[in-house]
Amino acid sequence: xxxxxxxxxxxxxxxxxxxxYAILSMSLxxxxxxxxxxxxxxxxxxxxxxxxxxxxxxxxxxxxxGIKCPLHSxxxxxALKECASKNPALNVxxxxxxxxxxxxxxxxxxxxxxxxxxxxGPAFLGITVLSFGELLRIFMRHFEPTGGTKGLAGIPHPLAxxxxxxxxxxxxxxxxxxxxxxxxxxSEKIANSPFGRLMRTVRDDExxxxxxxxxxxxxxxxxxxxxxxxxGIAGVLLAYYLGSVNPDMFVPAVTFNVWAMVIxxxxxxxxxxxxxxxxxxxxxxxxxxxxxxxxxxxxSPDYIRWMIVGLLILITLLFKPQGLMPETPIKTLAxxxxxxxxxxxxxx
Amino acid sequence: xIGPTEVLNTIWIxxxxxxxxxxxxxxxxxxxxxxxxxxxFITIGAYVGVILFLLGVNSLxxxxxxxxxxxxAIAVLNxxxxxxxxxxxxxxxxxxxxxxxxLWIFYKxxxxxxxxxxxxxxxxxxxxxxxxxxxxxDVSVGGYVLSGHFFAxxxxxxxxxxxxxxxxxxxxxxxxxxxxxxxxTLAEISGIPKERVVSxxxxxxxxxxxxxxxxxxxxxxATPEVGDALILQIFAVSVIGxxxxxxxxxxxxxxxxxxxxxxxxxxxxxxxxxxxxxxxISFSALLLIILVKPPLGAGGGLPYRFKIVxxxxx
Amino acid sequence: MLEVIDLARYFGGIKALxxxxxxxxxxxxxxxxxxxxxxxxxxxxxxxxxxxxxxxEVWFNGxxxxxxxxxxxxxxxxxxxxxIPRLFQSLSVLENVLVTPPHxxxxxxxxxLFKKKWANQEMNLARQAFNILxxxxxxxxTNIKVSDLSAAHIKLLxxxxxxxxxxxxxxxxxxxxxxxYTTARELFDFIVKLRDEKGLTFFIIEHRLEVLMDxxxxxxxxxxxxxxxxxxxxxxxxxxxxxxxxxxxx
Ligand SMILES: Nc1ncnc2c1ncn2[C@@H]1O[C@H](COP(=O)(O)OP(=O)(O)OP(=O)(O)O)[C@@H](O)[C@H]1O
Ligand SMILES: [Mg+2]
Numbered sequence: 001x002x003x004x005x006x007x008x009x010x011x012x013x014x015x016x017x018x019x020x021y022a023i024l025s026m027s028l029x030x031x032x033x034x035x036x037x038x039x040x041x042x043x044x045x046x047x048x049x050x051x052x053x054x055x056x057x058x059x060x061x062x063x064x065x066g067i068k069c070p071l072h073s074x075x076x077x078x079a080l081k082e083c084a085s086k087n088p089a090l091n092v093x094x095x096x097x098x099x100x101x102x103x104x105x106x107x108x109x110x111x112x113x114x115x116x117x118x119x120x121g122p123a124f125l126g127i128t129v130l131s132f133g134e135l136l137r138i139f140m141r142h143f144e145p146t147g148g149t150k151g152l153a154g155i156p157h158p159l160a161x162x163x164x165x166x167x168x169x170x171x172x173x174x175x176x177x178x179x180x181x182x183x184x185x186x187s188e189k190i191a192n193s194p195f196g197r198l199m200r201t202v203r204d205d206e207x208x209x210x211x212x213x214x215x216x217x218x219x220x221x222x223x224x225x226x227x228x229x230x231x232g233i234a235g236v237l238l239a240y241y242l243g244s245v246n247p248d249m250f251v252p253a254v255t256f257n258v259w260a261m262v263i264x265x266x267x268x269x270x271x272x273x274x275x276x277x278x279x280x281x282x283x284x285x286x287x288x289x290x291x292x293x294x295x296x297x298x299x300s301p302d303y304i305r306w307m308i309v310g311l312l313i314l315i316t317l318l319f320k321p322q323g324l325m326p327e328t329p330i331k332t333l334a335x336x337x338x339x340x341x342x343x344x345x346x347x348x
Numbered sequence: 349x350i351g352p353t354e355v356l357n358t359i360w361i362x363x364x365x366x367x368x369x370x371x372x373x374x375x376x377x378x379x380x381x382x383x384x385x386x387x388x389f390i391t392i393g394a395y396v397g398v399i400l401f402l403l404g405v406n407s408l409x410x411x412x413x414x415x416x417x418x419x420x421a422i423a424v425l426n427x428x429x430x431x432x433x434x435x436x437x438x439x440x441x442x443x444x445x446x447x448x449x450x451l452w453i454f455y456k457x458x459x460x461x462x463x464x465x466x467x468x469x470x471x472x473x474x475x476x477x478x479x480x481x482x483x484x485x486d487v488s489v490g491g492y493v494l495s496g497h498f499f500a501x502x503x504x505x506x507x508x509x510x511x512x513x514x515x516x517x518x519x520x521x522x523x524x525x526x527x528x529x530x531x532x533t534l535a536e537i538s539g540i541p542k543e544r545v546v547s548x549x550x551x552x553x554x555x556x557x558x559x560x561x562x563x564x565x566x567x568x569x570a571t572p573e574v575g576d577a578l579i580l581q582i583f584a585v586s587v588i589g590x591x592x593x594x595x596x597x598x599x600x601x602x603x604x605x606x607x608x609x610x611x612x613x614x615x616x617x618x619x620x621x622x623x624x625x626x627x628x629i630s631f632s633a634l635l636l637i638i639l640v641k642p643p644l645g646a647g648g649g650l651p652y653r654f655k656i657v658x659x660x661x662x
Numbered sequence: 663m664l665e666v667i668d669l670a671r672y673f674g675g676i677k678a679l680x681x682x683x684x685x686x687x688x689x690x691x692x693x694x695x696x697x698x699x700x701x702x703x704x705x706x707x708x709x710x711x712x713x714x715x716x717x718x719e720v721w722f723n724g725x726x727x728x729x730x731x732x733x734x735x736x737x738x739x740x741x742x743x744x745x746i747p748r749l750f751q752s753l754s755v756l757e758n759v760l761v762t763p764p765h766x767x768x769x770x771x772x773x774x775l776f777k778k779k780w781a782n783q784e785m786n787l788a789r790q791a792f793n794i795l796x797x798x799x800x801x802x803x804t805n806i807k808v809s810d811l812s813a814a815h816i817k818l819l820x821x822x823x824x825x826x827x828x829x830x831x832x833x834x835x836x837x838x839x840x841x842x843y844t845t846a847r848e849l850f851d852f853i854v855k856l857r858d859e860k861g862l863t864f865f866i867i868e869h870r871l872e873v874l875m876d877x878x879x880x881x882x883x884x885x886x887x888x889x890x891x892x893x894x895x896x897x898x899x900x901x902x903x904x905x906x907x908x909x910x911x912x
Contacts, residue, residue: 038442040449116639120649122442123382124587124638131580131631142624189775194768194784201750201761208748210650211710213736213764213827217652222771252576256453263446268752298468303461310454314430317439317447327752333781334760337788338804651712652731 010285012169016241018281019176020234025261025273026180026187027230032259033268033327034191035223036203037114038122041129042258044113044136045106045228047250049235051140052105053098054152054245060094061156072147077154084156095158095240099179102236103229110228111221118217133252140247151246158240176237180274183230187270190226192331199223200268200330253306260309263316266323275324280309354609360498360567362605363505366598368560368578369585370512371553373597375423376586377529378549382445384452385426386557386582389419390575391459393558394565397479402470411479412504415562416555423554424547426451432543459572476571479562501563508559515552516594525549580627581608584634590643604630663688663863664709664740664831669718669728670887671708678704680887681718686831691857691864693874693895696884697907702867703745705884706833710742711735722831737764739830743837745867747820749808755819756804759791760784762826791826797852798822799845814841821849825856831863838870846870850877875899883907 024042031037058071058080065083069075084091113132117125141149158175162168190196198219201209210216239245257280265276284305291301316323372386396415405411430447439447463474487494516522524545527535536542565574581604588600607629615621615629642649664686671679679701686692696702707713709720711732720728727735749758766787767773768780795801798818803811811819821837834853838846850873856862868874875881875895883891883898885907891898898904 032442032446036442038445116635118650119652119654120638120642123445124649126382126445127580127583128634128638131583131627131634134580135627135631138624138627142622186775189777190771193774193777194766194780195771195774197753197757197761198769200753204750204752205748206650208744208750209761210652211712211732211736211742211744211748212762212823213733214761214769215733216650226771253453256449259446259449299461299464303457303464306457307454307461310450310452310457313450314447314454317443317450318430318433321437321439321443329754330757333784334756334788334791335805337785338756338792341789341792652733653714653729 005289008166010289012166012173014282014285015173016169016176016237017285018278019173019180020237020241021258021261021277021281022180022274023183023234023237024231024258025265025277026183026270027227027234028258028262029267029270029273030187030190030199030223030227030230033262033266033273034196034199034203035220036122036206037220037223038126039129039224039227040126040252040255040259041131041133042231043250043252043254044129044133045110045231046235046238046254047133047136047140047245047247048106048109049102049232050239050245050250051146051152051235052102052232053236053239054155055146056098056101057094057155057240058152061090064090071145072150072152080154080156084154084160086161088161091156091158091160094156098236099233102232106232106235107225107229110231111225114221114224118220130252130255133250133255137247137250147246149247151244151249153244155239155243155245157243172241176241179233179237183233184270184274191270194332195219195222197330197332256306256309256313260312262323263313264323266325266327268327269323269325272323272325354613356494356498357609358602358606360501361609362602363502364560364564364567365581365585365605366601367505367508367563368557369582369589369597369601370509370594371556371560372582372586373589373591373594374525374529375549375553376591378525379431379546380441380444381431381448382441383426384445384448384579385422385455386553387452387575387579388455388459389422389554389557390561390564390578391570391572392422392455392575393419393561394479394570394574395459395463395474396558397562397565398474398477398570399466401479402472408500408504412559412562415558419558419561420551420555422455423550427547427550432546456572456576463572476569478569479565497566501567504559504563508556512552512556521545521548580634581605581630584630584637587634587637587643590641592643604633607633663723664865665721666705666709667719667721669705669708669720670716671704671713672716677887679708679715682884682887682889684882684889684892686863686865688863689857689861690880691853691866691878693878693881694865694867694884695869695871695874695881695898696890700884700907701887702884703835704887706742706835706867709735710740710833736827739828740833741824741827741829741831742833743820743824743835745835745839747816749816749819749823751809752807754805754807755795755800755811756788756791758808758819759794759822759826760787762823763787763790764828794822794825798849814845817841818845818849829862831865834864834866836867836869838868838873843873846873850874853877871899 024046028039028042031039055071058076061080061083062069062076065079067079069079113129114125117128140146146152157168159168159172162171198209198214202216202219206216261276261280262273264280265274266272287301287305368390375381375383393415396418397411400411400414430451431444434444434447466474486496487499516526524540525548527540528542528545532542561575564578585600585604586597588603589597608626612623612626612629616623666682666684669679669682670677682705694702694705704713708715711730711734715728718728719726722738722740725738727738750761766780767783773779792801792804795804798821800815800818800822803815808816808819817837817840821834824832824834838849841849853864854877857864866874866878878895881892881895881898882889883904890907891901891904
């Protein structure tokens with residue numbers, strides 16, 4: 001039995017999880033909510049991001065400190081632990097660098113993998129990226145340089161030089177939330193621009209959009225690049241938070257979780273994505289605690305949780321298709337212009 | 349390299365792919381829904397067999413219809429609780445597909461929860477079993493010993509495919525199904541009860557996929573992920589058929605199965621590609637088909653061509 | 663301006679279009695008529711790159727355009743509307759028109775981030791769009807979602823969208839279907855005005871011959887995918903073959 005529930009610890013872990021998932025949700029919202037692209041393989045890009053961060057960081061630390069051993073070996077983990085807090089500047093700069101590099105590489109991979117599917121029906125993108133994620137996981141399980149099934153561990157935290165773990169985790173949670181906020185601002189800017197309008201026309205009727213002279217495949221590719229890149233950043237944040245990565249963290253279920261958040265929160269609304277991820281990650285954390293209290297349940301609470309995720313998607317679509325927060329009209333300047341133009345004559 | 353084993357595997361796996369992929373194509377043709385619950389049909393069909401065998405029901409003649417009924421019931425249920433209401437509200441194909449995604453997750457973990465309970469009841473490992481209670485005699489052909497199950501499966505598959513063919517081509521129900529598939533609006537105008545035809549199609553497709561799952565399990569293994577593990581191949585097969593042609597779906601089953609077995613063992617022998625990379629073959633096949641022969645008309649999609657066209661000037 | 667040479671398109675066994683040749687001169691208003699299923703829409707679809715031709719050539723402004731993608735053809739100034747309107751359901755009437763102008767600055771994802779870059783253009787386009795809506799009598803609905811619009815207004819909006827872009831030749835597919843008689847005449851008056859003022863060319867499919875014949879200079883008649891007749895409106899109306907085709911169809 002747990003005595004003395006650690007509220008602050010709970011909050012910190014929830015906020016970190018929330019920030020990470022909110023970035024994923026907003027990136028999925030760009031795809032499905034605004035552009036109508038059914039990305040069933042979100043987890044692939046999340047995983048690529050996490051693995052990139054883990055590999056780059058571990059490699060750089062070992063290299064800078066002149067240690068020669070495989071990234072996944074026990075010596076490496078020990079060595080990384082020793083040198084993690086020696087040079088704060090190194091930690092922080094690698095963190096920033098990883099975010100930038102990951103965004104570009106993950107985005108580029110997303111672009112490449114979506115390319116064959118850009119002109120075929122909505123199902124094909126879904127199946128292709130879903131399979132891509134699973135194959136990537138199978139591949140990573142067999143890929144020894146990143147530790148196979150065991151993955152990589154001991155990844156130096158960007159704030160490892162802060163001695164107090166509580167303070168360190170708190171600041172890290174704040175950083176995650178800042179990245180989340182930046183993602184939100186970016187998504188809002190994109191959604192409320194002429195490009196955002198194009199995204200919505202592609203969603204409503206991609207054929208009509210093409211016949212209006214818009215390069216629909218290019219629009220979709222751009223959205224997929226951006227969304228995959230953002231998912232990669234979420235992966236980076238996760239890798240540093242946990243300090244380790246392994247292939248089985250990135251199962252398709254993670255994707256479904258994000259889908260539930262977006263659909264429940266409201267497709268085509270970034271605030272909805274935020275709220276959806278806040279609620280579902282909160283329930284997640286709570287049920288994690290509850291799990292600890294009831295280790296001997298007849299049916300594993302995990303299964304029940306996933307059934308609820310599936311049902312939540314279905315029920316929202318059936319009974320409240322706009323989700324908690326319906327889509328809002330585009331905020332461009334068009335209406336102001338029209339109001340000026342028509343003066344007082346228009347009052348319908 | 350390519351021995352009788354590869355050829356035999358190609359045949360039986362091809363047949364099972366066919367039994368599972370044909371209903372996917374057919375249900376898409378009729379309903380225009382990409383149905384992820386197809387994955388559950390496979391798993392559930394397999395486990396109906398497992399449970400019945402555990403309960404002492406040994407005859408395939410009983411187990412196969414039971415499997416069929418289970419799959420059919422779930423398919424029809426989905427139609428009534430989810431797809432039909434959504435369609436009446438004018439939901440677009442993407443929304444319908446996402447709804448099927450939700451159902452897929454739900455059923456998948458229902459199976460998990462059920463097996464979790466079942467393990468405690470039956471006191472045996474249910475998470476990876478082979479439902480093989482009946483022992484059919486082995487047959488030896490030209491020095492090769494073939495399991496009796498091989499022939500049983502081929503027989504069952506042959507019967508199912510034959511019935512499907514007769515049903516679609518010779519009966520009035522079959523004609524109605526094809527009419528709805530070809531042109532739903534026209535079919536409705538000409539007095540075909542579309543709603544009923546769609547339900548029958550769902551029942552047929554759900555049942556068939558479940559039997560396919562059962563046969564697969566008898567040969568290979570039943571796990572809660574058995575359907576998930578087959579999804580890539582099955583979709584690749586259906587995409588070869590353009591989500592439209594049943595004939596090409598059938599041919600596609602053998603193309604994919606052949607690539608997975610014969611091509612794989614070639615790659616393994618010549619280039620040393622590990623066998624665990626088998627799914628990559630189906631994946632490459634899927635991408636290749638989408639690039640080279642995209643299923644545009646039926647699968648939705650853009651009238652857009654990647655090729656570069658020369659501009660002639662006068 | 664537009665020249666179609668021996669154009670054909672088969673769907674399996676159906677010869678929806680079977681060797682059609684025709685010309686549309688710059689600055690003219692040309693009609694395309696024919697019984698249901700005669701291949702009119704298919705002709706538009708092939709000309710605008712929606713379908714690839716089975717055979718034949720399409721020339722536009724001295725450039726061969728068959729085989730190009732629909733978006734490329736649009737950008738050359740060949741703009742079509744759909745028989746069954748394909749509007750963007752979740753957008754407002756104004757936005758539906760506003761999407762059309764090609765090469766908007768804010769349409770690049772990078773520029774989209776910087777409002778300063780595209781704000782000016784957006785305002786100008788919005789004013790233009792509003793004027794077009796005003797002329798078609800859609801001004802009161804500017805900020806209404808398309809899904810809440812009546813059928814006739816939808817049809818008009820589809821045309822408004824066609825007029826907004828940088829069109830040189832407009833292919834209108836039954837622009838007045840379901841629109842009241844007087845509104846239909848107003849629309850055609852407006853088309854003539856646009857031709858006179860802006861030098862646009864129109865190629866119009868219409869079932870309402872009583873309206874169409876008063877406005878067009880030349881008419882092509884399709885039947886079973888083939889050109890049945892062509893000529894000045896009064897000549898075509900007299901043509902026995904045309905009358906038979908229409909009667910035979912019921
Ligand atoms: N995508 C398609 N696949 C198969 N057949 C088609 C397709 N598009 C058109 N057709 C067929 O081609 C023929 C011509 O159709 P089209 O739509 O061009 O006629 P239309 O002259 O526009 O008729 P309407 O006056 O009713 O609009 C019809 O028989 C139709 O069934
Ligand atoms: Mg037509």
